[in-house]
Amino acid sequence: MLDSILVANRGEIACRVLRTARAMGLRTVAVYHHADRGAPHVSLADSALELHAEVPTAAYLDAAQIIAAAERSGAASVHPGYGFLAENGDFAAAVEAAGLVFIGPQPEVIRLMGDKVHARAFAAEAGVPLAPSALMEESFEAFLDAAAGIGLPLLIKAAAGGGGKGMSIVHDAADLEARARTAMSEAERYFADGRVYAERYVEQPRHIEVQVLGDGRGNVVHLFERECSVQRRFQKIVEEAPAATLPAELRARICEAAVKLATRANYRNAGTVEFILAPDGEFYFLEMNTRLQVEHPVTEMICGVDLVEAQLRLAGGEGLPWTQDAISVTGHAIECRVCCEDPARDFLPATGRARVLREPHGPGVRFDGGIREGQPITAAFDSMIGKLVCRGDDRTQAIDRAVAALGELTLLGVDHNIDYLARVIDHPAFRAGALHTGFVTEHADTLGAPVLDADARAAVVIAAALGVDDFRRLAYDIPEPYASIGGWRN
């Protein structure tokens, strides 16, 4: 059993990992950049070490400083969270070389799955279905020919890619060459690896993924699937488990494919196998993420497990915590990613300060937050500041609870997508389970902010006016209490 842990991350995932580690009795160490010195993850750990870097994100990407911090603090293990160094095989190797336990898969498995071309080949060998595709193996011309042979529309992707970068959809054969060149240069710029590949673009695809756990000794279990079809800018914003609608036989085949792949990779710790599900019921391997996913809580809620605890036990050498038969699904869970962004302006990230923050509570409601009231929201980090996760006996109850909790969640001082998320999950098409990755584009016209009538607009401006001292004094002779005292606490 591990006795101590350094969490090499920030925000909600650092808080979430630290809480489980604390509950398990481990000594906990946080790391932070100066810009995060007031962040909640710093307070949650038994101790916190500062990482030095000009650019805040660089601190959390500095493997050498993080390993040095682990050694200085005496932490026996390192949890990478997601993002930053979580899928960096060299970091995992360096952690192990320093004699520390890396809470995640073997470095070579991380590297294998990080290269999309190699991962596809590996999946094919494992008998996992792949969409028809073309790799760039010999010449650019041969690649173009092979790609054209797949048929349109086509998706061009970076071999080393992720997060939608270097990705492009080709609907017209005339665009193929230009799009391929753009993708190669983007891939070179973002991943220092210009290799791209093409695969058939599934129209109205659904994103289905399977949570797996392996012991690194050939034993793998799955914890059923999640659906993450609601995305904006190629990034998930609403996830759920189980999938909105999925025939039992198809679910079984998808979960089986994921276990087959993970077993062949001799997978260790927690991972996720992602698939594209076509409207005709065919499914294709997309990629394997060799870390804890952002959306892991929906699986926790329906399976009644703590995936971070499972990760720590596996990393401590305890073996798989459950047999496959012991894992079952009860109820339904939905996660909404709360981001500082403007849904009305193509989800442009927003900055400001979380002047007022009131988190929701209640039965079946879990808010995995990563910021504190008063904290500045800068462009230095990802725009996601927390996740609202709600469980229900069934999908309708989970949605109802999430809509109510989004109404309770109050964040003032920075633009955010809270109201937008409520409109998405309360949308008739969402409630009906008619999901695909183009959902928010398809329903853009009915997902905008409601148009207020004159009385409703008057209510908003009156509510605002009473927050302005000049107006308030004229109205009541009484200014807003505290309103004019300096600082963020109005």
Next chain:
Amino acid sequence: MLDSILVANRGEIACRVLRTARAMGLRTVAVYHHADRGAPHVSLADSALELHAEVPTAAYLDAAQIIAAAERSGAASVHPGYGFLAENGDFAAAVEAAGLVFIGPQPEVIRLMGDKVHARAFAAEAGVPLAPSALMEESFEAFLDAAAGIGLPLLIKAAAGGGGKGMSIVHDAADLEARARTAMSEAERYFADGRVYAERYVEQPRHIEVQVLGDGRGNVVHLFERECSVQRRFQKIVEEAPAATLPAELRARICEAAVKLATRANYRNAGTVEFILAPDGEFYFLEMNTRLQVEHPVTEMICGVDLVEAQLRLAGGEGLPWTQDAISVTGHAIECRVCCEDPARDFLPATGRARVLREPHGPGVRFDGGIREGQPITAAFDSMIGKLVCRGDDRTQAIDRAVAALGELTLLGVDHNIDYLARVIDHPAFRAGALHTGFVTEHADTLGAPVLDADARAAVVIAAALGVDDFRRLAYDIPEPYASIGGWRN
């Protein structure tokens, strides 16, 4: 289905009921006394009506004002929470007479169970085991004779009682008469009903209670038992579900007895049948509480249900939401009642202001809170300001999570029992499940605040000193930010 609800209560239970009602789409109405105008339950409702009374608690006990508020706001139903009017049969009758739905049992069932003497007789007829007892039926002298005949030790209780008031343990026959007279006068004072009765006092008793739901048409299900043996001043402070240790056969018999009683009463809505369990495995009917209990969340966590939702559905005429077969137990849950009181001074209630309040979060952690940061804690209301409820796969994990969450829960500005609760549930005897209602007295010597050595005391006073500007300025030339600005937000 109900479309609107008035919650005739305050604090955490009002918040908890309002949240479920919101999630179910009901229009919600809160009521509040002026002293509570900044309380969270006021903010959670769609609208809030003020109740006028000199004494704050009198507002929440004013049936006429509450019913008028329901009529004024157009609320179709009234949820009484617990305490205040929750077990007042006349209130339930008045609500129904006003054409509103009372979310609870029939008025006559409330009255029956509220009279402990009648309830005992009813339980006896239902074949539920009772401890040997003596009632005051003819003369005081005859009662003393009958009581003496039971054997010592004896418990004297008020017929109309509850909450430990009018209760007394008699160990010495010479004390019997004086104790009985004291109990009668206390009963007269608190309940305007001087009737008392005596029953055998079970040594080292455990408190086991069974959650039941009835449809008022003769159908009753149970949701298994809770154990509430850890008490101080006859009031529960730690509850759990299922019981710490209970043979399956005994559990089945206790649950069956509860269902038998509720079925015979043609019980409607949620209720709890309380039993005393003796070390020899015998169990005795204690009383039936005809309302939602404070500790209902532990049942929700192990059964995966929302008891308030079940209450609202039953009140809306939907019938029992589950068959008995569909209800099963997974995992273990523990609740700690967070009270403003001083455990070192016999749990004397404390007043002050919640200057800093940081609620815990995390997987399996639920905090049902009833106050807000900045709120004054006065003697006007009960000292319980929230409940920490933690679920685990097993009892040990539930305890571990609760200990960690109590460490995270920060309340400054008023004395409280948070540290004490952590010591109770982390105590080896608690972990071993060696519970009885005298637990905190038995272990008083090992449940006190830890004695700090010189270095630890130095750490505390240094931490405090740096919060004092004079000291800080001398140390750093920098005062504590915000520290001297008026108001509660330091």
Next chain:
Amino acid sequence: MSTSFPFTLDGQTHSLTIRARRPALVVEVDGRCYTVSEDASGVPGESTLLIDGRPHRVARTRESDRVHVKLDRTTWSVAYEDPVTAAQHDAGGDDVLRADMPGVVVSLNAAPGAAVASGDVLLVIESMKMQINVVAHRDGTVENVHVEVNQSFDKGTELVSLHPST
């Protein structure tokens, strides 16, 4: 009583005028009158607002020329520029922060060249046994800090200047 206040929501400006204060507050918005009463909850920035008898839950916070509002279950950002600020903006007058009363500097939180956001604490002064945070009234860059820690100052002293708005 007939001062008009301009508030802008989603690019559209509404004109608010207080028409009556007794027996009830009446606010005219774009020519329509609304009866308003507010029950401050005791929590700063939170209240129940009754408009023509209909209750609304309000949470709000002011940030220089904006008021952020959660009304019932939706969030809005409303722009308001008070006449004094507007005049200062026109005159460039908010580039220099002056003391309106005598005091002593307790600490400096911003150095020349520092980027500051509206609401950031620039320095802490002490007066009347209270520390008072002096905050930036707009986003900008600090041009000059005119006082030192422990320095006493009179009313009207320049404390901090920001680079003129660009």
Next chain:
Amino acid sequence: MSTSFPFTLDGQTHSLTIRARRPALVVEVDGRCYTVSEDASGVPGESTLLIDGRPHRVARTRESDRVHVKLDRTTWSVAYEDPVTAAQHDAGGDDVLRADMPGVVVSLNAAPGAAVASGDVLLVIESMKMQINVVAHRDGTVENVHVEVNQSFDKGTELVSLHPST
């Protein structure tokens, strides 16, 4: 540098003295020296405190003569009476709240006869374009309010008096 500060924890008074400020802060407690450094988290009242290199999580708030502290996972209440307050207490001087600078009364929150708790806002004054809460320094009952809303006052004016301590 050798002022001694008395802090009382659970009835036992400890004497704190600052022994060095550079290169590191050294605090002597009851004759033993501790090296102290603090990393203010940016959240008012929260920090990481290093004592002889050992990190501690601290949350704290001061309330007149007490500091409430959560240190790591336990809560403490530490008494501190600064010399000025102590002298005032001795002279009964804290019964009358006086203005230390000129200003104008914005609102009155307490009327004669009202029971107030330490920290309650008694009135709000305005000065330097800021509203400042004037708070009770101890629990008590308001004896008299000497000013009215909108009244201007000079330094030294009596604002509110509390009933003498009993």
